[in-house]
Amino acid sequence: MKLVFASNNLHKIEEIQNLLSSSIQILSLKDIGCFDEIPETANTIEGNAILKANYVTEKYGYDCFADDSGLEIEYLNRAPGVLSARFAGEQKNDQDNIDKVLRELEGVQNRNARFKTVIALNIKNEQYLFTGIITGNITTSQKGSQGFGYDPIFQPNNYKMTFAQMNQQEKSAISHRGLAVKQLMHFLTT
Structure with missing residues (x-):
């Protein structure tokens, strides 16, 4: 099975391909000749995932899935949320975003946060949504060099x-x- 993943983010593509069965081949936007800046104008994470999936399906005719993720920090009223990639500005710079979060939480005791991902799958003229949430807290400084985005300041609950x-x-x-992705995989293989 071939499925378009509505992303050109190489980190995300690699992460998802590693989670999916080898019987499912992921095609990127580049692979299908889509170089458009797909609008992410919804005010929810779910809404942006749906917008991206629908854009590819409607314009290119492929079965497709898209994800949108956000970091939601309790003290900041669930911000940055849907604006996670642009929290510190339109340049979408991971380090700038991390620096802004750490500044906003300076001296704050409540550092509870959660990461949320919603995947919208368009397949055989139907749409399905899959949601993953992990809770944790924001550290007071960056730790580690793997991953991307807010990974250096997000510590999942029950992990050191x-x-x-x-x-x-x-x-x-x-x-x-x-x-x-596990929910998506279960759906695709059953």
Whole structure:
């Protein structure tokens, strides 16, 4: 089976391909000749996943899935949430985003947070949603060099390491994206 993943983020593509069965081949947007900047104008994580999946299915005619993820910090009223990639500005810079979170939480005791991923799958003219959530807290400094995004400052509950201190296999076993992809995989193989 071939499925388009509505992303050109090589980190995400690799992470998801590693989680899926070898019988499912992931095609990127580049693979199907899509170089458009797909609008992410919804005000929810679910909404953006649906927008991206629908864009590819409607414009290119492929069965497709898209994800959107966000870091939701309790003290910041669930921000950055849907704006996670652009929290510190339109340049979408991971380090700038991390720095802004750490500044906003300076001296704050409540560092509870969660990562949420929603996958929208368009297949055979039907749409399905899969959600993965992992809870944890925001560390006071960056730790680790693996992963991407907010991984160096997110420590899952019951773990002594941030996502950035875990190898890909450890992270994928418990991560928000890993949990959503497992649901997707179960759906596709049953």
